[in-house]
Amino acid sequence: MSNNVLRRLYPKGNYFMQGDEAIAYGAIFAGCRFYAGYPITPASEIAETMSRELPKVGGYYIQMEDEIGSIAAIIGASWTGLKTMTATSGPGFSLMMENIGYAIMTETPAVIVDVQRSGPSTGQATKGAQGDFFQARWGTHGDHPAIALSPSSVEECFWITIDAFNLSERFRMPVMVLADGIVGHMREQIRIPDPDEVSIIERKLPTNMEETKYPFGRELVPPMPIFGKGYFTHVTGSTHKETGMRDVFTPSVHDRLVRRIHEKVREHEKDIVKWEEKFTDDAEILVISWGISAKPSLGAVLRARKEGIKAGFFRVITIHPFPGKRINELGKDVKAIVVPEMNLGQLILEVQRFTNDDVKLIGVNKIGGVPITSDEVYRAISGVMS
């Protein structure tokens, strides 16, 4: 039924829309039927689109009293079997951190979108930035894995949101989408596909009572005994045994649980990690960027190539887990790496971790809410050559 409804409501074809809207439609195509959020620029259009569209597809929209309530509500709803999402920007993302940890520890699928804006604090509330690179990785407390993806275009906002849902359901964990104010508010043409073109991953549910007994172990990703089926499942953010029962005293119980949660990502890193590369075969200078800043970066690389400079382009799509291995390989053959991003140097720290000392690292860093231009990136590239 659902695909027919989608086909009727959102006929395939080309549309002109904002990144925020594309995230909302991506979520709906991915099967999201519950959205809870709290307004914040530049993410509010996601909530507005969801409030309008969700009831049409049998879904629920709720505006909660704050971001803490929003993420709590989507985790609760996820345990009833719904695919759920919330969207926010920096300050709200900070408020959500405790419960992002809760979702990790309770192995709850949910998608959290952060349309980054300029900070710290309220900073430039209406301006885009890329300052939450590490907040997505290390924002919550304790040892934990993280999956975060970052789109560069409106079209990609749609597809990356679908990827985020699929990863979240597959690994039973929260997955973050790190967009930014520019991609969120930018308008571009996007192609809405036929729903049959979209591959969807559903979470593994128990098929019999026996499988409900160990919802937190025995397998790397155990089946999730959702609520309301008579399974009597106990879910807690405290350290728990495979059965779900709390045990905060036995070191091996904590060790087993937290290591397995890490393993879910580590073991499948190869399938999760995504990047895009162009002209890297013979590159002498590599431009590595992410999110919106990758657009002017590619522009600059194309221009450099025209001018005879052997520049290569690398765009990080999954910022966590990080495509460090590939960057390490590419880094062996280049003289310099240019890293453009709208912050004072975050991605560049990860790049540094994976490159040898003899490679020159040059950040192109711009803050203040104005996007990086391809001229600025080009100047950095040509500066290395001269």
Next chain:
Amino acid sequence: MKKYRMLKYLREEVLPTTMCPGCGGGTVLNVFANAIDELGIDPRNLVMVSGIGCAAWIPSPYFKSDTLHTTHGRPVAFATGIKIGLPDKYVVVISGDGDLAGIGGNHLIHAARRNIDITVILVNNFIYGMTGGQVAPTTPFGAKTTTTPYGNVEHPLDISETIAKAGASYVARWTTAHPFALLKAIKKAMVKKGFALVEVISQCPVQYGRRNELRTATEMLKWFLKVSVPLKKAAKMSLEELEGRITIGEFVDVDRPEFVEELNRLIEKGE
């Protein structure tokens, strides 16, 4: 030994409970189990949610139902998502006053305003029990706690009155010294369509009583009986006369449109 009649509602493997001897949490557990028994509620139709604190351990992990033990202060927000996903189930939050009305006060007020069909049993022991007896938003003026060694200089929050004003469909307050009235109130709250709060004034002899000349559970229960005043009687009393008293009874019992039903109406319209 005779088996406890309500054992069928509990997860036997995790008993005995971690509650201190004499804790009012035991009464709440017992009364709640009796309430679902008398209502004939199948525990498969029950989802229990709690936050962090001693009171939060009453449902979790002891009740044999789906149980979600959440972060401190947030159980009502988690329960909101659960109720929307499972509108036909009984969604019940049992947690402490610090959890629900301190750190979680905003969620409580807004759930009442929305009138979402959740039952909240708020166990008010006037204190942060689990963290060692610090002052709470409910600690009486002048009372001694580990962080008010010279007596509390703040005024306590009247939770039931606040939530009744916020728009709940049902609000009642009783103490653990009134178990039968409490049972009746919980039963009413469970079947009420809309947001229902039952505030239970409960003894914590260990963290509260000990520091306020009420060393045993018995002394605390006697004190509850001495200071509680039925709402009707309280209406005729002056503010000075009510100082240090606990008003008990039903604060509100009304019918208003319920939130999840309204949400589902939107879907029907959409389709």
